[in-house]
Amino acid sequence: MINILIALCTGAGAVAILLAAIGLLRMPDLYLRLSVTTKAATLGIGLILVGGAFHFQEVGVTSRVLAIIFFITLTGPVSAQLIGRVAYLVKAKMWEHTITDELDGRYDSESHTLESDLKSDENDTPKP
Numbered sequence: 001m002i003n004i005l006i007a008l009c010t011g012a013g014a015v016a017i018l019l020a021a022i023g024l025l026r027m028p029d030l031y032l033r034l035s036v037t038t039k040a041a042t043l044g045i046g047l048i049l050v051g052g053a054f055h056f057q058e059v060g061v062t063s064r065v066l067a068i069i070f071f072i073t074l075t076g077p078v079s080a081q082l083i084g085r086v087a088y089l090v091k092a093k094m095w096e097h098t099i100t101d102e103l104d105g106r107y108d109s110e111s112h113t114l115e116s117d118l119k120s121d122e123n124d125t126p127k128p
Helices: 002-026 030-056 059-089 118-124
Strands: none
Touching: 002 030, 030 059
8 A cells, every 4th residue: 555655656746847847848938937847846856755755664764855845845936036036137038928027117126126016005004
């Protein structure tokens, strides 16, 4: 029974990583590639590690697997966001069918700050 669980976890992880690789090849611009690969690769690595934890069934291995999954889940999206931010700063070309650029005119490239709508939100919220 445990072998079936291991096979399911590692197989699903391998499929997720395969989908990340296909997404890397098929997506038209850097921003979409980054989104697809970050999500699918993080899921795939996590599932393969869970399969490894089921295989070894030791407290030391399981605790290390959980720590690795935690750090990959924490650092993967953060690094993707930073790469996307740098790509936007250097004006990486967007896909021609991109409908909305929400940062257009709101990002100051010299001070690296983002203008938000907090001022208009503060005026709209009732005070207690």
